[in-house]
Amino acid sequence: MDNSRELEIRQKIDAYIKGQLKEEEVQELWNEFAKDPELLDVLELEVNIKAIIEQKAAEAKQSRIYKLPTWTWHAAAAAAIIIVALVQLFRVDTPTNMDQFVMQQINPSEIETADGVRDKDMQITTADSLLNLGFEAVISGNESRALELFDEVINNYEEEPYGSKAFLNKGIILYNESDYEAAIIAFREAANRVEDSKMITEKAYWYLGNALVNVGELEAAQEAVFQAYQIDGVFRNPAFRLLKKLSDDLGTSDYEEFNTPELE
Secondary structure, eight states: OOHHHHHHHHHHHHHHHTTOSOHHHHHHHHHHHHHOTTHHHHHHHHHHHHHHHHHHHHHHTOOOOOOOOHHHHHHHHHHHHHHHHHHHHHOOOOOOOGGGTSOSSOOGGGSOOOGGGTOTTSOOOHHHHHHHHHHHHHHTTOHHHHHHHHHHHHHHOOSTTHHHHHHHHHHHHHHHTTOHHHHHHHHHHHHHHOOSOHHHHHHHHHHHHHHHHHTTOHHHHHHHHHHHHHHTSTTHHHHHHHHHHHHHHHTOTTOTTOOOOOOO
16 A cells, blocks of 8 residues: 555544544445455554543643544444454454564664754754764764764753754664664663654654664563654654554554653
8 A cells, every 4th residue: 555545544544533424434434444454453553542642641631632522432442343353354464574664774864963954044053063063974974973973962962952863863873783772772862852853752762662673672662662653753654563563463452551651
């Protein structure tokens, strides 16, 4: 399924869960499920994840999430029960390797630079310059020099967004060098330090989840990938696929093991 088609189906499923589809649109959606039973996995995960997000937000009392009418959740629960049976009936399981879902290398273009690179009107600080020099070093293949520059930012510029950017960049280099343990530390630091950047937060959790998979910490990886998934950004689709694979391998298809702890 191409990206545009997958996005269209996800939007329909989201509208279905929220009770926003007309009767004929619901029938059309279920016709899609009949044609492609794997779409039932998407519906099943969406129902459970949305319920978990609402539950966690209610417990923390930190976010005002609109609660759907009771009948909608009853319908979703009933649909989930049906889905479990239908998935088993229609789906033919194909053995898959975890490597298919995990990033082998992170594109160097994902290295964070100064905001001034994108906005010519912004003043470039010393920390900005160090980030830019680090990026140039990575592109030139001088990763050791890039690590020195990013460490200089970390050691001398604690204010945001410099710290989170430097740790994220450091983690990317270490990940690409297969030093996953060190990359995990860097990505956690980035996630803990970031203040108001959705993009950096999503990258930090997504890369952290991938690094954790590489060292065999699948439960911790599941939590990190879930964090990236619920941000609903550019990594939503790959996060969904890895999340489903982790859930299957861990035997947590009911998603009761998902939680959102603070990284320490």
